[in-house]
Amino acid sequence: MADERRNLYLFYKQEDEVLRKVEPLIAFAENYGFKIVDDHKKANIIASIGGDGAFLQAVRKTGFREDCLYVGVSTGExxxxxxxxxxxxxxxxxxxDNDQVEVRKYPTLAVSMDHDDSTFYCLNECSIRSSIIKxxxxxxxxxxxxxxxxxxxxxxxxxxxxxxAYNKSVTGAVVDPKLQCYQVSEMASLNNNLYRTLGSSFILSNERKLTFKFEQDNNQYPIIGIDNEALSIRHSEVIRFELSDRKVKTVKLKDNSFWHKVRRSFL
Known part of the structure; x- marks a missing residue:
């Protein structure tokens, strides 16, 4: 890796326990020729310290950059x-040293709302649910x-x-990341003579667009979850989804594929 590609930004919580683990990592990185930078915009590599939640936060807080590599470093499992x-x-x-790493590109979900010109990106999921028991x-x-x-x-x-993640907890399907698609799963749907849904998860290709239109009379307090952050959508009437062209590039071990992780985590 050329010197100009070795600017490393570390994303982690400013907690004593984490700091004690980060200090040796910084020394190791510097000894191995990396330059630690304090501005993620100057970095070519962004490493999250913690778990999967920290990785999601690192990607979000640094703007889902496509011009750098993301690395997940665990402080536990x-x-x-x-x-x-x-x-x-x-x-x-x-x-x-032994060429055991590779770059993998993960798809992102683009989410937009009727009252806002902004587009939100998700690496895991977008969830819409009521904030009250209703x-x-x-x-x-x-x-x-x-x-x-x-x-x-x-x-x-x-x-x-x-x-x-959240999708699997509501019996959604586990999907190979090499497929260009996204999945829609229900949370406790009501099926009767007035309301009828498919009753199962369904998968859309990257060429499909998905739209939710709210019935405002009964939607006083919906909440939207963007990965592991929550936003209020109280005054929104329409939410649109599509699989984005934006990809997150991550550094992964060649012998630790998505399906290796599925087996290790669930079987």
């Missing part, structure tokens, strides 16, 4: 986004086709990499 343990310096050296209703459109009217606790729209 290895996760879906973390291939390296913070105290295993020898393992990191061995992986780099169901709410919304019409579901696939492209321009009215598909169903959902009433229940909420919906989860997930990327393939996010399929093992």
């Amino acid at each position: 290895l996760g879906f986004y973390c291939d390296f343990k913070i105290d295993d310096h020898q393992g990191m050296i061995s992986a780099m 169901t709410f209703a919304m019409d579901v459109f696939i492209d321009d086709l009215y598909f169903e009217t959902f009433r229940g606790d909420g919906m989860i729209v997930s990327t393939p990499t996010g399929s093992t």
Whole structure:
């Protein structure tokens, strides 16, 4: 790796326990020729320290950059986004020296709302649910086709990499990240003579667009979850989804594929 590509930014919580683990990592990185920078905009490599949640935050807080590499470094058990343990310096050296690492590109979900020109990106999922103990209703459109009217606790729209997270907890399918698609899963749908839904998760290709239109009379307090952050959508009437062209590039071990992680985590 050329010198100009060795600017490293570390993303971590400013907590004593984490700081004690980060200091040796900084020394190791500097000894191995990396330059630690304090501005993520100057970095070519962004390393999150913690777990999968820290990785999601690192990607979000640094703007889902496509011109750098993201690395997940775990302070505990290895996760879906973390291939390296913070105290295993020898393992990191061995992986780099023996060409055991590769770059993988993960898809992101683009989310936009009617009252805002901004587009939000998700690496895992976007969830819409009520903030009070009450169901709410919304019409579901696939492209321009009215598909169903959902009433229940909420919906989860997930990327393939996010399929093992919140989506799996509501019995959604686990999806190979090499597929260019996204998944829609229900949370406690109400099915009766007035409301009827598919009743199962469904998967859309990257060429499809998904739209939720809210019935405002019954939607006083919906909340939208963008990965592991929450936003209020109290005054929104329409939310649109599509698989984005934006990819997050991550450094991964060649012998630790997505399906290795699925087996290790669940079987």
